[in-house]
Amino acid sequence: MKVTLGMRYLVTGGAGFVGSHVVLALLDQGHEVCVLDNLSTGHRAAVPEGVTFHHVDLIDYQATKNVVSQGRWDAVLHFAAISLVGDSMQAPFHYLRQNYLTGLNIVQACSEAGVRKFGFSSTAALFGGPERPDPIGETAEIQPGSPYGESKFLIERILQWADSAYGLKSACLRYFNAAGSDVAGRAGEDHRPETHLVPLAIDAALGRRPALKIFGTDYPTRDGSCIRDYVHVADVAEAHICALEQIETRSVAYNIGNGRGYSNFEIIQSVERVSGCKVPWKAAPRRQGDPAVLIADSTTIQRETGWAPKFEKLDQIVESAFRWRKAHPNGYGD
Numbered sequence: 001m002k003v004t005l006g007m008r009y010l011v012t013g014g015a016g017f018v019g020s021h022v023v024l025a026l027l028d029q030g031h032e033v034c035v036l037d038n039l040s041t042g043h044r045a046a047v048p049e050g051v052t053f054h055h056v057d058l059i060d061y062q063a064t065k066n067v068v069s070q071g072r073w074d075a076v077l078h079f080a081a082i083s084l085v086g087d088s089m090q091a092p093f094h095y096l097r098q099n100y101l102t103g104l105n106i107v108q109a110c111s112e113a114g115v116r117k118f119g120f121s122s123t124a125a126l127f128g129g130p131e132r133p134d135p136i137g138e139t140a141e142i143q144p145g146s147p148y149g150e151s152k153f154l155i156e157r158i159l160q161w162a163d164s165a166y167g168l169k170s171a172c173l174r175y176f177n178a179a180g181s182d183v184a185g186r187a188g189e190d191h192r193p194e195t196h197l198v199p200l201a202i203d204a205a206l207g208r209r210p211a212l213k214i215f216g217t218d219y220p221t222r223d224g225s226c227i228r229d230y231v232h233v234a235d236v237a238e239a240h241i242c243a244l245e246q247i248e249t250r251s252v253a254y255n256i257g258n259g260r261g262y263s264n265f266e267i268i269q270s271v272e273r274v275s276g277c278k279v280p281w282k283a284a285p286r287r288q289g290d291p292a293v294l295i296a297d298s299t300t301i302q303r304e305t306g307w308a309p310k311f312e313k314l315d316q317i318v319e320s321a322f323r324w325r326k327a328h329p330n331g332y333g334d
C-alpha cells in the first residue's frame, strides 16, 4: 500500500466505535483529522487530543455545510448513523428518515464544496433477503432485511447520483461484524446500551451482566444459532485507507469481512478460551431482522487494493476486545 503523508480528513461519527479506530489509523499515518459528531452514541473521550472536534448534528444542513466548507478535505468519511438492526424493525420510519436525511446532508454538502472523495460505512445488512450466496460477494442481490439495511442502501444510491452529477467518487464499504479493539489499547467498543454480541459475552464472562441471551437457537445452522463474519476494527480501518486510494477516477463498493463465519455459540466458546471464565447464557426468541448467516466474500477489495485482514483468527479479535473491556470497566467513563 502506498502511503501519502499530510492529507486532511473529515470524519463524521469519529467519536463512535469504528470511526474512532479509523481516526487513530489516519493519525498513525501522519494525516490531519477533524471529527464531526453529535455524541448521541459516541464519546468525546474517544476523540484523541490534537483532533479538531465539531459538536454538530448532521440533521442540521447549515451546520454540516459550515464544517464541510472549512477548507479543503482530501476525503470525507461518513460513519455517523443509527445502526441497530433490531431497533430498526421497531422504528422503521425513524431509521429510514434519520439515516437518509443525515446521509443526504453530508453528501450534498461535500458535493457542493467540491470534495472529491467520500468513504461510506455501508453494511452486510444490504444482503438480508431469504436467498443469500455463501459467501456474499458484491454482485449478490441487494435485498435489505431491515429498515436499517434499507437506509444504508439509500445512501449508496445518493452517492451514485453525487458521482454522476458532481464527480464525487465514493467507496461504499459494506462491512460485516466489526469487533475487537485498538491493539495498542487506545480505543475500544463502548455502545450504550451495548447490544453487540462480543462485548456482551465478555461482560457476562466478567460477571458484569446477567446471563447472555442467545437470540434464536433454531436457525438452520450447524448449532442452531446465527452465523456472522467478525472482522477486526483495525482491519476495517485499514480497508478505508486502501479503498480511498482506489477512487481517483471511479466509485467502488466493497464487502469487508474475514470470509469465515462463526456461530453465536462459537463466540461464547472463544470468549471462554480468552478469558478463562464461563459465559453464562440462556436461550431467547429470535431477534427480528436477523438473517441466519452472513459471511463476506472480500476478494474484490483484496484483488484491487491489496488489503487483507491482519487479524484473521477469531481469538485474536476477541482477545483485543477483552483486554480493553477488562481494563475499562466503565468504558469511556460518564
Ligand SMILES: NC(=O)c1ccc[n+]([C@@H]2O[C@H](COP(=O)([O-])OP(=O)(O)OC[C@H]3O[C@@H](n4cnc5c(N)ncnc54)[C@H](O)[C@@H]3O)[C@@H](O)[C@H]2O)c1
Pocket: 012, 013, 014, 015, 016, 017, 018, 019, 036, 037, 038, 039, 040, 041, 042, 043, 056, 057, 058, 059, 078, 079, 080, 081, 082, 083, 102, 121, 122, 123, 124, 174, 175, 176, 177, 178, 179, 191
Ligand atoms: N459496528 C459494526 O459491526 C458495523 C457493521 C457494519 C456497518 N457499521 C456502520 O458503521 C458505522 C459506525 O458504527 P459504530 O458501531 O461505530 O457505531 P457508533 O454508534 O459507535 O458510532 C456512530 C457515531 O455517529 C455519531 N452520530 C450518530 N448520529 C449522528 C448525527 N445525526 N450527527 C452527528 N453524529 C452522529 C454517534 O454519536 C457516534 O459517535 C455506522 O454507520 C454503522 O451503520 C457498523
Ligand SMILES: O=c1ccn([C@@H]2O[C@H](COP(=O)(O)OP(=O)(O)O[C@H]3O[C@H](CO)[C@H](O)[C@H](O)[C@H]3O)[C@@H](O)[C@H]2O)c(=O)[nH]1
Pocket: 083, 084, 085, 086, 122, 123, 124, 125, 175, 176, 177, 178, 195, 196, 197, 198, 200, 212, 213, 214, 215, 216, 226, 227, 228, 264, 287, 290, 294
Ligand atoms: O445479546 C445478544 C446480542 C446479539 N446476539 C446475536 O449475535 C449476532 C450478532 O449480533 P450483533 O448485534 O452483535 O451484530 P449484528 O449482526 O446485528 O449487526 C452488526 O452487523 C450488521 C451487519 O450485518 C450491521 O451493520 C450492524 O451495524 C452491526 O452492529 C446476531 O445473531 C444476534 O442475534 C445475541 O444472540 N444476543
